[in-house]
Amino acid sequence: MPGESETILLVEDEETVRVLASRVLRGHGYTVIEAVNGLNALQIAREQSEQVIDLLLTDVVMPKMGGRILVEQLSSLYPNLKVLFISGYTERATVQNGSFELQAPLLQKPFSPATLANKVREILDS
Template sequence: PSYKKPSAKKLPRGTETILVLEDDISVRHISVRVLRNLGYQVIEAANGDDAQRLISESAGRKVHLLLTDMVMPQMSGRRFADWLRSASPHIKVVFVSGYLEESLHPGDRRDPGMFFLPKPFDSEQLAAKVREALDKL
């Protein structure tokens, strides 16, 4: 995310649990900090293997949303999202990428539980997209 001076505008808040899967440490840390400051419970992972382990270890904890980079080494965000949603189809997914939204699979754009947030993004854009995804039925 790019740094932008916070505006006087109130950002949408929440208390849901969000899994942030991002291999870029600075993007991950900023995203996690913004989301925690907005009241969300956040689990963070640097890669798909770590994320799978964290999900398995916290079996009783419901994850409401996955915020994931699309392009990562080892396991792509797309592959991890498929794995996660195979067990929990209710989970909303926000794909983050520096590539165009057109890089999403055509089925993803039709899936009401899939969203796209282009990089770079600021805290307002992150807060708005996360809330939009969580509020979508």
């Protein structure tokens, strides 16, 4: 399932997860822009506002700015932005603890490279 030159903004504070996810996505033909937290991602998006971002792949809980707030901030720059949350917490725990209300799919860590690639393709095609 090769990418079609789509651009993914990958926001993950855990370096190991970010590097692995980036490698997997690039291997599938996607252009990947990496950010270490929500504030960093917002800054990158504003600096590169002429570049289309097809998918935001973001951790839910991060220092400085979490995924839910990042989505709210980016929606004005990219009104049709597709989102995939990733989290080490289960979906139920995330919602019950009030971290965010699900407005996008959640991929639970740890995930396999194939699962990541398939879920990204599914969301981009939706």
